[in-house]
Amino acid sequence: MMNWDKLLSAKRFGLENKLITNNEAARTEFQRDFDRIIFSSPFRRLQDKTQVFPLPGSIFVHNRLTHSLEVASVGRSLANEIANYIKTRDEIKNKEILNDLGSIVSAACLAHDMGNPPFGHAGEDAISNYFSNGKGKHLKNKFTEKEWTDIVTFEGNANALRMLTHQFNGRRKGGFALTYSTLASLVKYPFSSTNSYKKKKYGFFQSEINDYAKIAQELNIKATSDNEYARYPLVYLVEAADDICYEIMDIEDAHKLNIISTEKTNELLMNFFDKDIDTKFFENKTKVDKEVTDTNESIAYLRASVIGKLINDTTKVFIDNYDKIMAGEFKNSLVDNLFGNSKIAFDKCKTLAIKEIYKHPSVVKIELTGFNIIGTLLDEFINASITPDSNYSKKLLSLIPEQFANINESTEYNKVRLIIDFISGMTDLYAVKLYKDIIGINL
Numbered sequence: 001m002m003n004w005d006k007l008l009s010a011k012r013f014g015l016e017n018k019l020i021t022n023n024e025a026a027r028t029e030f031q032r033d034f035d036r037i038i039f040s041s042p043f044r045r046l047q048d049k050t051q052v053f054p055l056p057g058s059i060f061v062h063n064r065l066t067h068s069l070e071v072a073s074v075g076r077s078l079a080n081e082i083a084n085y086i087k088t089r090d091e092i093k094n095k096e097i098l099n100d101l102g103s104i105v106s107a108a109c110l111a112h113d114m115g116n117p118p119f120g121h122a123g124e125d126a127i128s129n130y131f132s133n134g135k136g137k138h139l140k141n142k143f144t145e146k147e148w149t150d151i152v153t154f155e156g157n158a159n160a161l162r163m164l165t166h167q168f169n170g171r172r173k174g175g176f177a178l179t180y181s182t183l184a185s186l187v188k189y190p191f192s193s194t195n196s197y198k199k200k201k202y203g204f205f206q207s208e209i210n211d212y213a214k215i216a217q218e219l220n221i222k223a224t225s226d227n228e229y230a231r232y233p234l235v236y237l238v239e240a241a242d243d244i245c246y247e248i249m250d251i252e253d254a255h256k257l258n259i260i261s262t263e264k265t266n267e268l269l270m271n272f273f274d275k276d277i278d279t280k281f282f283e284n285k286t287k288v289d290k291e292v293t294d295t296n297e298s299i300a301y302l303r304a305s306v307i308g309k310l311i312n313d314t315t316k317v318f319i320d321n322y323d324k325i326m327a328g329e330f331k332n333s334l335v336d337n338l339f340g341n342s343k344i345a346f347d348k349c350k351t352l353a354i355k356e357i358y359k360h361p362s363v364v365k366i367e368l369t370g371f372n373i374i375g376t377l378l379d380e381f382i383n384a385s386i387t388p389d390s391n392y393s394k395k396l397l398s399l400i401p402e403q404f405a406n407i408n409e410s411t412e413y414n415k416v417r418l419i420i421d422f423i424s425g426m427t428d429l430y431a432v433k434l435y436k437d438i439i440g441i442n443l
Helices: 029-038 041-048 064-086 095-111 121-132 135-142 145-152 156-165 180-186 206-219 235-256 262-270 279-291 295-320 322-326 340-357 361-386 391-397 412-424 428-439
Strands: 223-225
Touching: 029 095, 029 180, 041 064, 041 428, 064 095, 064 235, 064 295, 095 180, 095 235, 121 135, 121 145, 121 156, 121 361, 121 412, 135 361, 135 412, 145 206, 145 412, 156 180, 156 206, 156 412, 180 206, 180 235, 206 412, 235 262, 235 295, 235 340, 262 295, 262 340, 279 295, 295 322, 295 340, 361 391, 361 412, 361 428
Parallel strands: none
Antiparallel strands: none
């Protein structure tokens, strides 16, 4: 069984020898993680990265930044509920540290999308496709088999861990130097790309295998096989907060954009409630309906009520499966184990989102745009990186920020990784502008 006295560590990645002496400070180390992320440039850039729908015109829909803030809010609520439960148990000696569970989970929630490239999930596919089916196929013989697996199955989750831990040129050791517990909470899929045959996703690249092993050893997270580990318990809360927010908020955004009707949106959200069980909700809704005539405000009330119900339900799933989670034996997400009306309603939302939201022309167009832009940028900068001595390559490479400069990298894998770091860190608008500059459209 994993133990909270070991799982909660304020040791900072890259600063392991630094003595922590701020017991009397206004902020705990875990609160410092939250602040460090929210004040960072990579986090701010999320405001110009697509979540699902193209970035807003007159109607404001979610981007990666607003999504991450909402996930952090839900994650904090989940963590505080779980902390109250753990305090009732006898196995943890330092119960005071449980007060920081909300800070740990909310910090990981803030960072969970920081590794995602521009143009939503299509950006991940575009990077993978460039190497697997595009112009980058000829590079395969320059990589080991494991390195090539990383490249052709690019994963935003793994890229987030890399961004937060990698020492880029001119930056300090340990990257963001976050606490081990916050970093472990971020890794939803604690295995490498070569172990991803079980899932399409994975948690760390070859370049971060040793880093995660160090985190796992410090927190006493058991290894289940080579480069594969049991899930860190707080990961379930980060994952649940993300699942709840993107599914419910996508429905609300689709309503604002007139992709789904008010009647359908009401039906989808009301499906979460049972008249015999959720009597308080129905009493409150009757009062709200008499006061509120604005359609969007009415939908917002429903959405907030659904999120509150899902927080309670996923908390119950965690508690009911607590022993399995602490033994590293619980395999599914908390949302996968919802029950009653919540289970049925959540599945209906997912089905509708796949059919009517994610295949909407506005979403497909931004995905096609991302494919072409990212593919072109990868081709230009990788070719320049591999053949850096031509005048054209020198000019192109001069556009890369110093932190991604790869002149001292000894392997093609590391060189290409830094180019991917550079491009995946771009905002949508910057990627479009750079693409136009390079191919001459702006001129």
